[in-house]
Amino acid sequence: MVFVISPLSSSFSKCKGRKLVEKKLHLHGTYPISLLMSTDIEASLLILSNGHGEDKVSASVARRLIEISRDFSVKVSISVLPLVGNGSAYFGMTQVVHFAGPVKEFPSGGFVNHRPLVFLRDIREGLLGLTYSQFQTVSKWRSNSVGIKLILAVGDVWPLFLATQAKTPLIFIGTAKSEYYVRDESGPLRRRNFLEETESLLSSVYYPWERTLLKQALAIYPRDALTAFYLAKCGLTNVKYFGNPMMDDLEPSGKLLSKIHASMFLSNVLQCCGSYRIVLLPGSRQEEMYRNMDKLLSSIKDFAQENRALFLLSCPSSASPVLIDPIICRWGWSCRSNTTSIMEYQLESSGLLVSFEEFSDCIHFSSVGVAMAGTATEQLVGIGKPVITFPGEGPQFTYSFAEVYPLFIFNCII
Numbered sequence: 001m002v003f004v005i006s007p008l009s010s011s012f013s014k015c016k017g018r019k020l021v022e023k024k025l026h027l028h029g030t031y032p033i034s035l036l037m038s039t040d041i042e043a044s045l046l047i048l049s050n051g052h053g054e055d056k057v058s059a060s061v062a063r064r065l066i067e068i069s070r071d072f073s074v075k076v077s078i079s080v081l082p083l084v085g086n087g088s089a090y091f092g093m094t095q096v097v098h099f100a101g102p103v104k105e106f107p108s109g110g111f112v113n114h115r116p117l118v119f120l121r122d123i124r125e126g127l128l129g130l131t132y133s134q135f136q137t138v139s140k141w142r143s144n145s146v147g148i149k150l151i152l153a154v155g156d157v158w159p160l161f162l163a164t165q166a167k168t169p170l171i172f173i174g175t176a177k178s179e180y181y182v183r184d185e186s187g188p189l190r191r192r193n194f195l196e197e198t199e200s201l202l203s204s205v206y207y208p209w210e211r212t213l214l215k216q217a218l219a220i221y222p223r224d225a226l227t228a229f230y231l232a233k234c235g236l237t238n239v240k241y242f243g244n245p246m247m248d249d250l251e252p253s254g255k256l257l258s259k260i261h262a263s264m265f266l267s268n269v270l271q272c273c274g275s276y277r278i279v280l281l282p283g284s285r286q287e288e289m290y291r292n293m294d295k296l297l298s299s300i301k302d303f304a305q306e307n308r309a310l311f312l313l314s315c316p317s318s319a320s321p322v323l324i325d326p327i328i329c330r331w332g333w334s335c336r337s338n339t340t341s342i343m344e345y346q347l348e349s350s351g352l353l354v355s356f357e358e359f360s361d362c363i364h365f366s367s368v369g370v371a372m373a374g375t376a377t378e379q380l381v382g383i384g385k386p387v388i389t390f391p392g393e394g395p396q397f398t399y400s401f402a403e404v405y406p407l408f409i410f411n412c413i414i
Contacts, residue, residue, distance in 0.1 A: 041074070041075075041147055041148065042075045042076075042077070042146050042147030042148070043074065043075070043076045043077070043147045043148040043149075043150070044076075044077045044079070044141075044145035044146055044147055044148070044149050044150070045062075045065070045076060045077070045078045045079070045150050045151075045152060046079045046080075046081065046100060046138070046141050046145070046149075046150075046151045046152070046166075046168075047061070047062060047078065047079070047080045047081065047097075047151075047152045047154065048081050048083060048138075048151065048152070048153045048154065048155075048159035048162055048163055049080070049081075049082055049083065049087075049153075049154040049155055049159060050082075050083035050084045050154075050155040050156065050158050050159050051084050051085070051155055051175075051176075051374075051375075052084075052085055052088070052089065052284045052285065052316075052374075052375065053175065053246060053374055053375030053378075054084075054154045054155040054159075054175055054176075055082050055085070055087055055088070055089035055090060056089045056246075056375065057154050057173060057175060057245045057246060058080065058089070058090075058152065058154045059089045059090055059093060060245065060248055060249050061152060061154075061173075061245075062078050062080070062090075062093065062096070062097055063093070063249075065078070066078070066096055075147075077145065077146070077147075078096065078097040078098075079097065079098055079099070079100035079141055079145075080097050080098070080099055080100060081099070081100045081101050081103075081134065081137055081138070081141075082099075082103050083134060083155075083158060083159055083162070084106070085103065085105055085285070086103050086104070086105055086318075087099065087103050088284075088316065088317065088318050091317075100137050100138075100140075100141050101133055101134060101136075101137030101140075102130065102133055102137075104125075104126065104130055105286060105287075106121075106122040106125060106127060107121040107122055107125065107287055134162060135162070135165065138151075138162055138163070138165060138166050139165075139166065141166070142166045142167070142168055149168045149169065150168065150169050150170065150171065151163040151166055151168050151169070151170040151171075152170070152171050152172075152173070153170055153171070153172045153173070153217075154172075154173045154175060155173075155174075155175055155176055156174070156175075156176035156177060157210050157213065160172050160210070160213050160214070160217075161213060164213050164216050169218050170216065170217050170218065171217060171218055171219050171220075171221070172214060172217045172219070172220050172221070173221045173245060174206075174220065174221065174222045174223060174227070175223050175245070175246065176223075177205050177206060177222075177223075177227065178205065178222075178223055178224055178226070178227050179204070179205050179224070179226040179227045179229075179230050180224065180226060180227075181205055182202075182205055183226075184226070185226065203230065203233065203234050204227075204230045204231055204233070204234050205227065205230070206231060206234075211231070211234055211236065214231070214236055214238075215236065215238075217238060218238060219238050219239075219240055220236060220238055220239045220240070221239075221240055221241065221242065221245070222239065222241060223244050223245075223246075224241070224244065225241050228240070228241035244378075244382065246375055246378055246379055246382070247379065247382045247383075249360075250360045250363070250364075250379060250383065251360060252358075252360050252361040252364040252365070253358065253360065253361055254361070255357070255358050255361060256312070256353075256355060256358040256361030256362060256365055257361070257365065259341075259342055259353065259355075259358075260310075260353065262342070263336075263337070263342065263344055263353075265336055265344065265346065265351060266310065266344055266351050266353060269308065269309075269310050269349070269350065269351035270310055272308050272349075273308050273309050273310045273350075273351075274308075275367045276307055276308065276309035276310065276367070277309070277310050277312070277365060277366045277367045277368075278300070278309055278310070278311050278312070278366060278367070278368055278369070278370060279311075279312045279314055279362045279363055279365075279366035279368075279369045279370075279371075279380070280293075280296045280297075280300070280311060280312065280313045280314065280369075280370050280371075281296075281314055281369060281370070281371035281372065281373040281376045281377060281380065282296055282313070282315065282372055282373065283372055283373035283374065283376070284316040284318075284373070284376075286318065289315070289316075289319065290323055290324075290327060292372040292373075293313070293315075293324065293327050294327050294330070294331075295372065295390075296313075296370055296372060297327065297328060297330075297331040297333075298331060299370065299390070300370065301331050301332060301347070304347045304348065304350040304352075305332075305347060305348045305350070307350065308349040308350055309350045309351075310350070310351050310352075310353070311350065311351070311352040311353070312352075312353055312355055312362045312365065312366060313328075313352060313353070313354045313355065314355050314358070314359050314362040314363075314376070315354060315355065315356055316356070317356050317357060319356065321338070321343060321354070324343070324354060325338060325343070328345050328352065328354075329345075331347075332347050333345035333346065333347045333352055334346050334347070359376070363376075363379060363380045363383060363385065364383065366380075366385060367385070368385060368386050368387070368388070369385055369386070369387045369388070370387070370388045370389070371387050371388070371389045372389060372390070372391075377389060
């Protein structure tokens with residue numbers, strides 16, 4: 001099955017450019033942030049994030065907080081603890097943040113609810129030991145940190161729960177749950193079975209025990225206005241909505257266009273391809289990224305042969321060119337250049353450019369996307385681009401994930 005996702009309504013697109021971090025950390029004035037920005041003292045921040053998209057949001061928060069602290073001449077020590085994956089979003093920030101504890105990639109990629117059997121592989125590879133280590137890390141941070149202490153939990157209930165165990169002031173950015181999964185502005189959605197129907201009867205997509213944890217937060221920032229409304233309706237007075245944080249820091253750099261113009265072949269394709277500028281998003285999770293890449297290239301082969309198009313394969317910096325090249329060539333593409341600066345391929349009159357560092361450029365420059373990703377799909381739709389998507393083998397982008405995910409982005413299905 002193929003899912004085609006249309007550009008989102010203006011209510012979501014307006015989130016782009018909303019500097020959530022600036023409003024949250026600078027304007028909101030919640031203790032201890034207000035003290036942090038007005039008093040010459042030391043402060044310690046621990047960021048807990050559980051997923052690649054959540055790591056990127058957290059990294060954005062950390063960068064903005066560093067800027068603000070410099071403006072106010074405040075000394076802030078920032079520690080990060082990625083709970084899922086290796087925390088690659090923080091790799092370029094090691095001079096200003098440090099990893100509080102060990103990290104590890106697991107087969108499930110954190111998506112045990114989509115493939116429960118993979119959870120057993122996680123356990124065999126040390127999940128329980130890492131979980132215990134994460135508890136120890138949070139406790140050790142609380143004991144060793146100095147000045148005002150604050151924990152920022154980004155993701156779902158797991159980092160929230162871990163943060164509450166430290167008995168330290170915390171802020172929560174909820175990226176994983178949305179009311180749009182169970183209802184929209186007009187009321188409850190039709191569900192597939194009785195169990196899902198009962199979810200629509202709850203007063204919030206956040207379960208009662210999760211809301212008990214949320215009450216301990218200084219501030220709660222949900223992913224959309226509808227979720228914020230229902231949390232407030234449940235009596236949580238510390239809920240604020242300033243836009244979806246995933247839509248921040250997506251301004252294009254111009255590097256991608258420079259690469260295209262530096263190639264005579266790609267420049268020629270660009271001049272003749274019209275609106276056929278297609279970004280391919282295989283996701284960032286190592287175990288499934290290459291399988292998704294193979295599936296994406298299979299899906300576009302006929303179109304590439306019959307039309308003149310420019311394809312942009314957007315990969316995370318952790319992807320290996322050595323593994324990518326044979327996957328591309330397997331589907332009939334011939335390599336025109338494979339260097340450290342550019343990887344370009346040709347199939348009939350179509351061109352393909354592999355991009356490692358220009359994600360924002362890719363999604364802005366494209367006219368349409370073919371995606372098997374989570375956060376990246378949401379960001380592409382958020383800037384107003386149509387997306388074609390279909391399920392893979394997982395662990396993240398399975399059939400059930402592809403079927404449910406459009407609900408999280410306002411049910412924009414064509």
